[in-house]
Amino acid sequence: MTNRILVSEADENHINSYQVAIKFAGNNLFKSNMIYPQYIDACIEREKKYPTGLALKNNIGVAIPHGNPKFVKESGISFVRLAQPINFGLMEDSTKQVSCQFVFNLAILQSNQQLAMLRQLMALFRNDDFIGTLAKAELDHIQKYLIQKLSFN
């Protein structure tokens, strides 16, 4: 089983809220036929109640929005690098916020199948080289890097 990895960059200034950021990321999943359109709203609704922002080392923030698996057709990730960081709620305490430059919109069918991928993603979050790559590298390179690290069986 493979996981599809989509990579994009939001350099326009119109991304001014986490809702818009999730729509941007989710729209890429939709265009690649990996989700049903309802998935995007499901992610936004869930984010309101149970935010997914994570504070990593060196004040780096990432968000991992995801929603109900019943709206997922094919598993994978839509990664978005934001030119302007956006505030997401903090997972561990929804009354707090974390400024996120990187969004990993996860499309997950069944947790057990994707567990290896998710654990590997969390391991990458602890890796300074990885964060540096996300911040600076060309999108093609990021995609190859993520595919190599995450798309294993």
Next chain:
Amino acid sequence: MKKVLVVCGNGIASSSIMLAALKDYLDEQNISADLDKASLMTCTDDFFNDKDLIVSSTKLDRPGVKTPVIVGSALLTGIGEDEVLEKIKEAILS
């Protein structure tokens, strides 16, 4: 054996990762526990109170829950992970 419930928003991604990390740690420490995961959205207070320990991805604002809760998002980010694992270990062995 202590019953430990790992919970997150929808019981899909975060709780699965936290559970796997916790299981690895407990195996390594030779500590046995009855591990399960669930969604915060669907759990009733009674379901929580039937457990000995809850490890949650987020702060729990549920006055009806009497079971001790440890916030375990460190198991995702790695920041403060050792302290959280130590706390969980103490709670299980107590």
